Amino acid sequence: MPEKDVRVRFAPSPTGPLHIGGVRTALFNYLFAKKNNGTFILRIEDTDQTRTVEGAEDYIIESLKWCGIEPDEGIHEGGSYGPYRQSERKSIYREYAIKLVQDGFAYYAFDTQEELEVLRKKCEAEKKTFTYDASVRNELNNSLNADPDEVTERIRSGEPYVIRFRIPEDEEITFKDVVRGEVRVNSSTLDDKVLFKADGMPTYHLANVVDDHLMQVSHVIRGEEWLPSTPLHVLLYRAFGWEREMPVLAHMPLTLKPDGKGKLSKRDGDRLGFPVFPLQWQNPKTGEVSSGYRESGYFPEAFINILALLGWNPGTEKELYSMEELVEDFSIERIIKSGSRFDPEKARWFNHQYMLKKTSEELAEWFIPFIQKRGMEADRNYTATVVDLIKERAFLLPDLWEHSWFFFLGPVEYDEKVIKKAWNDDSGKIIQDIRVLLENLVEFEGSLIESEIKNFVQSNEIGFGKVMNPLRLLLTGSNTGPGLLDMMEILGKEEVLKRIDSGLKHLV
Numbered sequence: 001m002p003e004k005d006v007r008v009r010f011a012p013s014p015t016g017p018l019h020i021g022g023v024r025t026a027l028f029n030y031l032f033a034k035k036n037n038g039t040f041i042l043r044i045e046d047t048d049q050t051r052t053v054e055g056a057e058d059y060i061i062e063s064l065k066w067c068g069i070e071p072d073e074g075i076h077e078g079g080s081y082g083p084y085r086q087s088e089r090k091s092i093y094r095e096y097a098i099k100l101v102q103d104g105f106a107y108y109a110f111d112t113q114e115e116l117e118v119l120r121k122k123c124e125a126e127k128k129t130f131t132y133d134a135s136v137r138n139e140l141n142n143s144l145n146a147d148p149d150e151v152t153e154r155i156r157s158g159e160p161y162v163i164r165f166r167i168p169e170d171e172e173i174t175f176k177d178v179v180r181g182e183v184r185v186n187s188s189t190l191d192d193k194v195l196f197k198a199d200g201m202p203t204y205h206l207a208n209v210v211d212d213h214l215m216q217v218s219h220v221i222r223g224e225e226w227l228p229s230t231p232l233h234v235l236l237y238r239a240f241g242w243e244r245e246m247p248v249l250a251h252m253p254l255t256l257k258p259d260g261k262g263k264l265s266k267r268d269g270d271r272l273g274f275p276v277f278p279l280q281w282q283n284p285k286t287g288e289v290s291s292g293y294r295e296s297g298y299f300p301e302a303f304i305n306i307l308a309l310l311g312w313n314p315g316t317e318k319e320l321y322s323m324e325e326l327v328e329d330f331s332i333e334r335i336i337k338s339g340s341r342f343d344p345e346k347a348r349w350f351n352h353q354y355m356l357k358k359t360s361e362e363l364a365e366w367f368i369p370f371i372q373k374r375g376m377e378a379d380r381n382y383t384a385t386v387v388d389l390i391k392e393r394a395f396l397l398p399d400l401w402e403h404s405w406f407f408f409l410g411p412v413e414y415d416e417k418v419i420k421k422a423w424n425d426d427s428g429k430i431i432q433d434i435r436v437l438l439e440n441l442v443e444f445e446g447s448l449i450e451s452e453i454k455n456f457v458q459s460n461e462i463g464f465g466k467v468m469n470p471l472r473l474l475l476t477g478s479n480t481g482p483g484l485l486d487m488m489e490i491l492g493k494e495e496v497l498k499r500i501d502s503g504l505k506h507l508v
Contacts, residue, residue: 006038
């Protein structure tokens, strides 16, 4: 159990839709908070205004809500440490950036983009990479090489500048990570990152450290991609004198593509045949639509279960977890180091398991909107009866329609391949006789229908298939569907006779 109050944050940037890797980060933070009676904070990191995408913030919030990941503090929930949108905390960061300059940990840099581009091209010509670091900073256009009065005048006159962190030379930076153990990085591999931009906004590095401190964040659980930035963050905590209050760090492994070759990215989307976003996303600029797990027919609890086992090992063979069970069993110590492959077929399997756990009445509630989108009304009791018959075959909600559409629509065409196999010269006469038997039934139940058909095939000395295969063709237009007798009972006498008549007109 952590010694101090647990306060964790999920801090996405609204630069596009929330990737499933981001949802997993939010989930692990949420589970850790709930396990330890802590607080889960949603903080929107929109310091890069040029990359902010319209609708992305709302998308993030709606995605988390669908997943059942509810913040305790945030832009809508409020809290004692707000604002929770970084663009509304703009005035806070400047004073901390200037303090770093005053204390000798940072400096003003007046280099223009054109000047920096010249240096980059010069390095490229020499087959080198330009890095703004300790080896070059004393020769560049910054306050380290200027008289203090001159610097003050340049700032007062409105000359654009950024504030860069002054990375110490050749120093071993050490920090502990719950997942990776002790990490050591030499400062010579780091560049003097910009902390405060010319537009008056902080970069991620400054805002992240300042906000985590001011919001009393106790643990930072985030993706492995932020590991290279951590040495700078450690130096910032030290520079501010906050080293003793620095959060416990845990960097989660990457979510890999199904073949294990590289990180699963936003660009992989539908290209690999499965969604990478929790909800459907439409690019506001291009209109391009990317599919989401919700619209593809996944249950949120199945989606969460899938993500929980990516990068976390419960230590048992158990695979199906409710959110409550995840909270009970979760610990950051069991987060694994190596990347986890995303298996889309396993994801479908998870959803199928949750499909089977739900009652037919619950599934009907989910399924009815799919039917209504096709312009039909669906009775709840009737739909639940249909679902009960076919849910074993379904993995996603749209599969329910694929396996049951003929309960709601009569066939308008008939599969030619099935006709060749199931229909012959005798079929018309046989089905007309069966129709008479069915019409005379007082109770239209599966067992009675079966009894009448059995008597018919025995007295006429024909095989059962001579009746059942043509009958299924007339009722569904193909050879698909569950047990024919169950199907007929659910459809009812009137609908069955109607379809038989329609089919006979088509085939005879």
